Amino acid sequence: MYLSREEERIYEGEEGWAYQIAMRILVKLGDLFEAERLIPIESAHVSGVSYKTLGDAAIEFLEALAEEGAKTRVRSTANPAGIDYDHLEEMVDLPVALQRQRRIIELYRGMGISPVLTCTPYYIRRPTEGAHLAWAESSTVIYANSILHSWTNREGGPSALAAALIGKTPDYGVHKPENREPSVLVRVEAPLRDEADYGALGIHVGRMLKDEVPVFEGLSGTEETMLKHLGSALASSGMTSIFYPCISCRGSRADLERLIVGLDDLNGASEDLSTVNREPDMIFIGCPHCSVKEVRRVALKLRGSRVRDGLRFWVCTSRFVRRKAWRYVDIIEAAGGRVITDTCAVVTWLKEIGVDVLMTNSAKTAYYAPTMNGVETVYASLDRCIEAACQG
Amino acid sequence: MQIELKGRPVTSGSAVGEALVSKKPISFLGGVNPETGEIIERGHDINGHLLKGVILCFPHGHGSTVGSYVLYSLVKRGVGPKAIVNEVADPVVVVGAVIAGIPMVDRIDICRIRTGDIIEVDGDRGTVKILKRAGTCT
Numbered sequence: 084m085y086l087s088r089e090e091e092r093i094y095e096g097e098e099g100w101a102y103q104i105a106m107r108i109l110v111k112l113g114d115l116f117e118a119e120r121l122i123p124i125e126s127a128h129v130s131g132v133s134y135k136t137l138g139d140a141a142i143e144f145l146e147a148l149a150e151e152g153a154k155t156r157v158r159s160t161a162n163p164a165g166i167d168y169d170h171l172e173e174m175v176d177l178p179v180a181l182q183r184q185r186r187i188i189e190l191y192r193g194m195g196i197s198p199v200l201t202c203t204p205y206y207i208r209r210p211t212e213g214a215h216l217a218w219a220e221s222s223t224v225i226y227a228n229s230i231l232h233s234w235t236n237r238e239g240g241p242s243a244l245a246a247a248l249i250g251k252t253p254d255y256g257v258h259k260p261e262n263r264e265p266s267v268l269v270r271v272e273a274p275l276r277d278e279a280d281y282g283a284l285g286i287h288v289g290r291m292l293k294d295e296v297p298v299f300e301g302l303s304g305t306e307e308t309m310l311k312h313l314g315s316a317l318a319s320s321g322m323t324s325i326f327y328p329c330i331s332c333r334g335s336r337a338d339l340e341r342l343i344v345g346l347d348d349l350n351g352a353s354e355d356l357s358t359v360n361r362e363p364d365m366i367f368i369g370c371p372h373c374s375v376k377e378v379r380r381v382a383l384k385l386r387g388s389r390v391r392d393g394l395r396f397w398v399c400t401s402r403f404v405r406r407k408a409w410r411y412v413d414i415i416e417a418a419g420g421r422v423i424t425d426t427c428a429v430v431t432w433l434k435e436i437g438v439d440v441l442m443t444n445s446a447k448t449a450y451y452a453p454t455m456n457g458v459e460t461v462y463a464s465l466d467r468c469i470e471a472a473c474q475g
Numbered sequence: 476m477q478i479e480l481k482g483r484p485v486t487s488g489s490a491v492g493e494a495l496v497s498k499k500p501i502s503f504l505g506g507v508n509p510e511t512g513e514i515i516e517r518g519h520d521i522n523g524h525l526l527k528g529v530i531l532c533f534p535h536g537h538g539s540t541v542g543s544y545v546l547y548s549l550v551k552r553g554v555g556p557k558a559i560v561n562e563v564a565d566p567v568v569v570v571g572a573v574i575a576g577i578p579m580v581d582r583i584d585i586c587r588i589r590t591g592d593i594i595e596v597d598g599d600r601g602t603v604k605i606l607k608r609a610g611t612c613t
Contacts (some may be wrong), residue, residue, distance in 0.1 A: 107573045111486065115564055131541055140509050140548030141541060144574060219540070239540025241570045 084113045084253065085120045093249070101153035101248065108245035113253030122215055122254045125233075126158040127247035128204055129196055130219035131240025133165035133430035134184040136455075141240075142183065145190040148248075155195035156250030160204040162220050163372070163399075164188055165432070167425045173395070175432035196247060200425035201401030203311075203372040205231055215258055217246030221324070222315035222371045222447060228325035230310055234258055237324045257325055265298035265327055268339040273346040275303040278312040279464040280349060282446025285316025287352035291342055294322035298339070300330050308377055315371050316446035356449035356462035363442035363461055366468050367428040369399030370445035375408045378422065380465065382411035388473040390419030395438070396472050399427040420472075433458050444468050477604055480583050482560075484601035485569060488578035490558040491606065494592045495529040496585060497521040502538030503545040503571065512554030521590075530594055531556040532585045536568035546571030558596040560585060560603055 086094060094110060096103040109121060131137055166174050166184045174181075188198050199207055202220050209231055210216055216235035218224050219242070227233045236256040238246065246252045257263050269288055275281055288297060297317075302309075305328045317323045368381055381398050390396040398415055402424045405412055412422045428441060429448055433456045441452055442461040449462040463471070499520050501507070506516035512526040526549060536542060546568070549555030559572055564581035572579040578598030588594060591609025596602075 104574055108570050111569050111573050112566055115485075115566065115569055131544070136504075136539070137541055137544070138504075138509060141544035143551060144544050144547050239543070239566060239570065241540060241543045241574065242566065 084110055084118055086110070090121060099151050101148045101151035105153070105245035105248040108242055109249060109251065109253055112242055113255065116253065116255035118253035118255040120254055121249070121251040122258065123250060124157055124217045124246055124252050125210055125214035126160070126216050127155065127243050128160050128162065128216070128218035128220060128223055129191065129240060129243045129247060130162040132162045132187060132191065132200065133426070134180055134187055135165040135430055135432055137187065139183070142187060142190070145187065149190050149193050153194050153248050155247040157247060159196040159247040160199045161191050161196050162200070162202055163426050163430050164200050165426055165430055167423045170421060170423055173421055173423060173436070175435045177432065177435065180432070194248070199401055199403065201372045201403070202427075203374065203401065206374055207401065207403045215252065217243050217252040219243035221318035222311070224324050225314040225318045225326065226311055226371075228257060228263070229314055229327065230307060237318070237322070263325055264296065265339060266295045267292055267297050267342055269297045269299050269342045269344060271299060271301040271344050273344065273349050275309070277464040277466065278309055279353065279444055279446070279462065281309045281313040282316040282444075283349045283353040283356065284344060285313045286320045286356065286446050286450060287344060287348050288342065289317040289319060289321030289323060292321055292323060296325055297323065297342075298327040298330060298332070302328055305329060308374060311371055312446065316450070319447045319450045353462060356446055357460055358453055359440060359459040359461065361440050361459065361461070363394070363440045363471065365395040365397065365428065365433070365438045365441050366472050367397045367399070367441055367443045367445070367448060368465060368468060369397065370427055370429060370443065370448040372427065373398060373400040373404060375404055378404065378408040378411045378415070381420075381469070382414040384465065384469045385418045385420060386414050388418055388469070390472045391474070394472060396420035397428060398422045400424060428452070429455055442468055442471060477606060478587070480587055480603040480605075482580045482583040482601045482603065484598055485564050485579040485581050486572045486577065487598045488576070489595065489597045489599070490530060490578055491593065491595045492528060492530045492557045494588050494590060494594045495521060495524055495526070495531050496588050496590045497533040499533065500535050500537040501533050503536065503542030503567065504539040506538070507545060507549070509545050509548055510554075512549050525554070526556045527554045529556050530558045530560060530596055532560040532583075532588050534562045534585065535565045537565070538567065540567050540570070542567045543571035543574060547574045550575035550577055558598070560588070560596060
């Protein structure tokens, strides 16, 4: 890989260990994927924030970077943590976790990474179309590439952090136009009624395609919320980091391989996402974190109803969106729900707060929660979630 | 007679030690006890083995990118491997080796190495030398 004189200097350690290690991470990854050089990025989004998934190992590394005075060189944001400190009554009562989670957030903040603690940082500030980014968190990455038309590889926590400190990323993968071209045409021959159908479609197609670039034909609609659910599901079961929601979004080539998706495929994927058919003890909306529009939708459906006693009803989003949507937040909380920020059901402690069955309208959550949280799942649309919340 | 296997240099440095060979991918997050360096993934072919001081040979990594931090932490605590030999380097393990500061080589046919062999990894030349064969095969 070609390095400028300045990059070479950092690589050799002339700006200290922290920048040297960051540069080494970028260069080694660049070599691995045959990048030619480093390119400047507009922003970085760092995953690896929740103490629940991170454990102690990362704290030691972050402490070492902080001691060396590492600071970011571009606008950088952080993914959700494991605790919402404003709703401690809803959180796990584990002093060690509370204290270490705080330390992790402090360490990132100290390096200049804004603790927005959300997987939808694009609701706070949209990246520029065509800008190169180094974003981690697969749902955020696929949204950036496919809906916001920014360019980012699917970074991991450490590589996004390294890119934040250097302000650059190696130019491989979807930073190259040829790797953003559609490689498969996905024909959807079934109506998609709601976000749960879009999510089921994403899980099915992700499984079939792995890291291909799909272009869809026949989606019932291309509303951003629906595409967010499609994308986050695609990126969960597959390695996809970009898709095109319609043929007119991208000139279709006649020679593309085709994948036909029918109603049976959707129903199959949807059924797989429920592990039981039991009453939930938590209903979770907000994976990926809700937009103002989604918070509003929940509020309007919940208005005048009451979440039954003993059931946790969580709507998760960023503090930014919660503030903007305060009118709707009041409605949801008056009905017995909670609008939780800075975390979500998947990256916080569920079993420990007594959750065994989790109901959600998120395909990504239903896909991961059985292994990551050890809970049973019930997968259903927002309408059915609200019905289940208020009955009895 | 010494056997020298030629691969690709990934991270620099060299190390001599006993090989621990697995035919299965390893996820450092969840698959390894971060305190003790013991392989804890159920059904894994080197389950129960300790990584301390060994040269860890396996096809490639998988799983969460937090795994890179686990590898760093293992090495810092003195319970991690001395070096890594892979068939195909993947980002999680490469970043882990970079931040832990241990030598790594890939594109090696790890079937040529047996657990217990004394081997030398040269991360600058991209080679693995088998200095002494183990008494028994595993």
